[in-house]
Amino acid sequence: MVTLTLPDAAAPTEGAGAEAAGTSTIDLGTAPVRELNQALHDAVDGQSWTVTSPGGRHSLAVGITADIDVAIEGHAGYYAAGMHQKGSVTITGNAGVGLAENIMSGTVHVTGDASQSAAATGHGGLVVIDGNAGARCGISMKGVDIVVGGSIGHMSAFMAQAGRLVVCGDAGDALGDSIYEARIYVRGSVASLGADCIEKPMTPEHLDELAGLLAAAGRTDSPADFKRYGSARKLYHFNVHNSTSY
Numbered sequence: 267m268v269t270l271t272l273p274d275a276a277a278p279t280e281g282a283g284a285e286a287a288g289t290s291t292i293d294l295g296t297a298p299v300r301e302l303n304q305a306l307h308d309a310v311d312g313q314s315w316t317v318t319s320p321g322g323r324h325s326l327a328v329g330i331t332a333d334i335d336v337a338i339e340g341h342a343g344y345y346a347a348g349m350h351q352k353g354s355v356t357i358t359g360n361a362g363v364g365l366a367e368n369i370m371s372g373t374v375h376v377t378g379d380a381s382q383s384a385a386a387t388g389h390g391g392l393v394v395i396d397g398n399a400g401a402r403c404g405i406s407m408k409g410v411d412i413v414v415g416g417s418i419g420h421m422s423a424f425m426a427q428a429g430r431l432v433v434c435g436d437a438g439d440a441l442g443d444s445i446y447e448a449r450i451y452v453r454g455s456v457a458s459l460g461a462d463c464i465e466k467p468m469t470p471e472h473l474d475e476l477a478g479l480l481a482a483a484g485r486t487d488s489p490a491d492f493k494r495y496g497s498a499r500k501l502y503h504f505n506v507h508n509s510t511s512y
Contacts, residue, residue: 288314295319299326309334311352324362327355330372347374350391363400366393369410382419385412388429394483401438404431407448413483423450424460432479434487442495446502450495451476453487462501466494 292302294317303325306315311333320326324343327336327350334353338346341359350369360378369388375396382400385393388410395412401419404412407429417435424440426448436454443460449472450463459465468489476489 288312289316290314291316291318293318294321294323294326299323302326303328306330306332306334306336320359322362330355333372341378350374360397361395365395366391366410369393379416385410388412390429392482398435404429404448407431411479411482413479413485415483415485417454420457421460423448423463426450430475430479432476432483432492434485442497444501445495445497447497449475451479451489451492452495453492456493456495459495462498463495464498466496468492468494 292305306327309332314335317338320338320340320342322341322343324345326338326342326346328348330353331351332353336355338357342357343362345364345367346357346361347355348364348367350366350372352372354373356375358377361376361380363381363383364386365380365384366374366388367386369385369391371391373392375394377396379397380395380399383402383405384395384399385407386405387408389408391410393410393412396415398416399414399418401421402424403418403422404426405424407426409428411430413432415434418433418437420438421440421443422437423431423442423445425444427446429448431450433452437452437456439457440460441456442450442463445463472494473489476492480487
């Protein structure tokens with residue numbers, strides 16, 4: 267049975283332990299994840315939810331289709347906020363493998379670190395990771411925007427097709443390997459670039475774009491400190507002269 271608190275909107279909310287009107291709380295110390303996700307799937311636009319005692323459980327807040335705000339107070343396991351479509355999910359802690367996998371829209375924010383494959387195959391929306399992200403961050407991204415406050419691991423943005431990846435720290439080996447038309451911005455060092463990924467000029471258009479992404483993520487980094495990376499466009503079609511790059 268879900269430990270669910272639905273405060274009366276007309277009741278006073280005074281005192282340090284009182285919840286804001288319209289906020290629901292689910293305690294995963296006693297409630298199963300399946301019932302949490304069912305409650306979020308049944309939610310309607312405008313609601314706010316607080317999830318306590320997540321304990322690193324997997325598949326939290328997946329498949330949200332309503333314009334709701336979900337606050338997870340603690341660490342999340344694998345595939346948190348996967349297939350996200352609307353509203354926002356904030357994880358006050360760390361997240362495991364596959365954070366926001368296949369996100370379509372909305373916002374997912376992690377205040378700590380994220381493991382590998384963050385926002386993999388994401389089609390849209392914004393994923394913000396205040397700490398570091400592991401290997402394969404943004405792999406096969408298809409339109410999602412990702413802002414990482416720290417560093418990212420190897421093979422990030424592998425086969426990235428569209429979207430923007432912003433890294434305020436350093437990037438690991440093989441960044442952007444086999445990249446298509448996604449844009450990558452890195453403030454720190456890059457261990458190595460993957461096949462067909464090159465450094466590109468930072469034009470006023472890109473500086474403005476980056477400034478908007480940083481602002482959306484709540485960051486104050488200067489766009490002028492970043493370098494841009496993208497596709498050299500040599501692998502779109504097979505060419506025998508480029509065979510050593512495949």
